[in-house]
Amino acid sequence: MAMLEIQDIHTYYGNIHALKGISVEVERGEIVTIIGANGAGKSTLLKTASGLLRPRSGSIRLEGRELTRLPPHEVVREGIVQVPEGRRIFGRLTVLENLDMGAFTCSDRRRNAENLERVFALFPRLKERSRQVAGTLSGGEQQMLAMGRALMANPKILLMDEPSMGLAPVLVDGIFETIRRLNEAGTTILLVEQNARMALQIARRGYVLQSGAILFSDAAARLAENEIVRKAYLGEH
Amino acid sequence: MNAESRERLPGLRLGLVSGACLVLLTLVGIVEAFSQREIVSGVLSMGEGLLFFTGLFIAYLAADRGLRRAGTGRALAAGLVCGLAAAALLALLVLLSKAVNLRQVLINASPAVFQMLVFQREELEVGLALLLAAGLLTGAAAAGLRLLPPVPRRAVTAGLVCVAGLGMLQDTVYPVLSSWGPVAGLADLVFEGLGLSPGGAVALFVLTAAGAAFWALQGAAVRGRIAGLSPGGRRGLRIGAFALLALVLAILPQALGLFLSEVLTIVGLYVLLGLGLNIVVGFAGLLDLGYVAFFAIGSYTVAILTSPELGFFSLSFWQALPFAVLFGVIAGVLLGIPVLKMRGDYLAIATLGFGEIIRILVLSDSLRPWLGGAQGIGKIPKAEIVGFEFGGPQEIYYLILAGCLLVGFISWRLRDSRLGRAWMAVREDEDVAQAMGINLVAAKLLAFATGAGFSALSGAIFATKIGSVYPHSFNVMISINILCVIIVGGIGSMPGVIVGAFALVGLPELLREFAEYRLLVYGAALVAMMLLRPEGLWPEATRRRELHEHEEQAGPTPDAPAAAAAGRP
Known part of the structure; x- marks a missing residue:
């Protein structure tokens, strides 16, 4: 049984049918990526999975537990944690305060201290700047902070929404490298990306989303070879 | 930026702003209203002082800009030009007043005020020359002040503020001081007529300046010595300070007399209201413009439950108080539920409407048998504890103080x-x-409920203080005033609420001439705050950081180029 099972989800914005019966599975320890054009429904899918949007029908299960109707703050407690699109760090708070905020659901101090050590080990840059106001960090550092903040919430699975968005090309490689290290350290990741080439390089499997429906899915390496994917998403001819 | 560097005459722009301010002050009548009072007897009236200090302040800003841009010479030039330009505008106004009868349109443009502007001279030319000279002198003084090294600058500023403050508040400070036996003689020396005596002013200036200079030079050492104390010693010092504060708070109404105690109770009520609104606006960031509604609910609950006039219940104040707070909390939740999904402007408008709904309900004729209608509800009994009645302001003070301490804690x-x-x-x-796992609904409702509870508590105290409630006591201006208090004090900061309440509520009570110009002063204060000190008088740490981060983190960071690159992909 897969760790995260999303089954036949239908999500609407008012009358707009944004997700038309989507099913996605993520196994423990995997990186699964969802690629697709702007407006295909990638972010909607992540928001539905984390409870920020409520699907009209379908089900979301984590380790067999039904989460479909839970409000977002309880979904976090169950272990689905989102790294939001555009980073959305708390710009006026310090790096440390941001990380603290990530640990909001967990009142076990020793566990929080351990998590903090883990985050600082992954991102030594954040440790150097722990007293700095987060809004003054560079884009790459802010992305690290957004990931670190999510890790503080003890995620079983991390939902990452466009982590490379708005970053200088030189930093994008670093971010994907970090995602791979996170995964090697045991975090399961569902990754939504427009940068399909990079996403398919680090993911094990991938889904191609188009107009709110899954076009097809396959192992990432095979998707990268697929004629349609190469034409539509990798910009090759 | 370019527009300013192209400015040919440094300080001209600010000088014109300054002149416009002075002309406005003159034409709305503040200057004349204040010239009844004196800062230094026979030397400087408050009207003149207002013009002088406004001009000085803006010329100081001009000199400051000049200094930052191009050094000492330009700072001096900017100050002089600014002062002269401001005086020139005033001079033009005087000339205009001689040519046409301004009074037909501007009723406050009286001959007396123009006579004051030309230093009571009969010959217009001499008067105008004096006016321009005064402008130049003010500009020079401002520039000189700006060019002083920091320590003397702070000393002079402190001295000026002290003299101006005590002079303006002569009619409140003098009676209090002269009623204290040992210092009564001293008070007679310092004060004279309706202001400070010239000698007293000089002495005060010198003393304050010396004190400020001492603190500027030695403050760090004193603080260092306190920090160097043993933990026990430091705790002792803190306990001592708290004990002193408690003692002062306890004897304040007796020491200050009836009038000032009344002012204190009004300020105290605003502190109470401000602390409550600070939770909603400052802590949770929910802009609530209908905050007066909960104040009204608290007041009316106490009135309905205690007043024999309606005759439903005759509870005592203490029995009614929990109901008042409870109903406030319930109303807070009820308001909160429909506006949960609203943000920013929409929330402000919706809450504004809620405030009006409550006011119109209590005003309504059909609810008159229960809520008293336009005539309100009277005969609200005083609060009482084992025979001690909270009757006059000197007693109510303690009730409000207790409320403030509780709510503050x-x-x-x-x-x-x-x-x-x-x-x-x-x-x-x-x-x-x-997404961090925070229950948004619970957090918002708790903020609304807590704030509303505090507001209802102060409403309850207000009802027993006044002894009657009327719909017109609960108009939207109260909400706006409270919001101004927390903005001027510093959003989210609790000491800021206290400072803001004293500045915006206390001072106007003491300067009765202000009453008419209250809104003007609020507006000017808010604009000035936003321009010069947007974080408030006593800001909360996070906000200060946000608005001044460029100053605090000016040092070069190792990867500044990387950061710049990341910002522009």
């Missing part, structure tokens, strides 16, 4: 609690707060 604990952190996250970013 609760907000302080809440701020550092888990709930406080949740509020902070909601204020910064609602969506992410949810």
